[in-house]
């Protein structure tokens with residue numbers, strides 16, 4: 570984080586006020602105050618095009634997909650597959666059959682663990698993760714280790730919240746079958762050197778999964794350039810609906826994987842003697858999917874793709890720079906996560922103040938931040954804390970809102986310390 574805080578928003582090549590008009594919820598008041606939404610790492614707000622897409626589907630297009638001969642079903646099937654194409658384009662996958670719809674990042678990781686993992690991991694094999702992972706990128710691997718006798722290895726992080734790359738490299742060996750690392754840490758904001766991680770893992774002969782839950786709209790994503798084998802993300806953190814997300818997997822890997830759940834759509838033929846499974850991606854999509862969610866997610870990604878990404882990222886970097894400057898001026902505040910490469914996530918601890926009390930009082934001022942362990946308990950343990958307060962910003966946040974967060978902190982701190 571090197572950008573110098575500029576307090577004049579008009580100086581920026583990014584019309585945040587125009588963006589804000591696309592997000593109706595941002596106009597709401599909370600506790601009588603204009604909402605300042607700084608909990609984007611938990612979930613993002615939705616633009617009108619996404620809300621309208623869901624409404625339009627249910628109002629005019631609703632039908633079950635794949636098996637229907639009637640017009641509505643054919644249209645819904647086509648729209649669902651176009652949504653898959655939109656995701657393929659957004660992350661630059663080679664083919665749309667490399668995109669599996671899931672409920673989100675968590676389900677995508679569990680799918681890989683219970684299909685690829687169960688098929689390919691054996692006793693004494695190793696899975697290498699980092700110490701900054703979300704529980705969703707820890708627990709499925711622990712479960713897989715219990716099932717297979719494989720071992721989980723953890724690359725440590727330094728005091729700035731960066732993966733210790735020498736130790737990461739030292740932990741890689743011929744036993745490493747899978748490396749699973751977050752692109753961006755939700756608890757610390759660290760942007761991990763995923764290109765390097767993929768390269769090192771592949772040199773060691775390991776498959777690599779990148780958890781893109783936090784990076785999907787905070788970095789340029791190109792899975793072919795990155796070269797990862799699996800990439801996962803959730804729609805709701807990418808301006809899309811909840812309950813929908815995706816797993817990208819290289820076709821060769823997906824084709825060799827057994828099914829995840831059994832049911833309709835994931836089969837070609839079923840008899841009591843023998844069931845033949847469907848081709849990818851359908852083999853991994855048992856049952857009626859979240860059709861509206863897929864359409865909404867595609868709208869969200871199309872909306873985001875139409876923006877000037879470098880300008881969005883520069884805007885977010887600027888918000889982080891202003892937030893960091895303000896945070897450093899708060900007495901007793903310690904920023905948790907000071908990586909050289911950081912996304913617009915600011916986690917902090919204030920001496921003598923319980924994060925939950927802070928979050929509750931900020932809410933009285935209309936300020937929404939997150940407090941607690943952020944589903945990353947090992948990160949909190951690493952820094953000797955039960956939890957932090959976390960402000961996380963997105964494209965539609967303004968510099969004025971960053972100031973509003975810290976003005977509110979300045980106001981409530983005397984009360985919390987009394």
Ligand code: PMP
Pocket residue numbers: 610611672673674675676703705706751753754755780782783803944
């Ligand atoms: N990984 C990371 C880095 C996350 O931030 C999150 C959500 N906080 C997840 C995985 C899980 O995402 P979801 O709950 O949408 O499945």
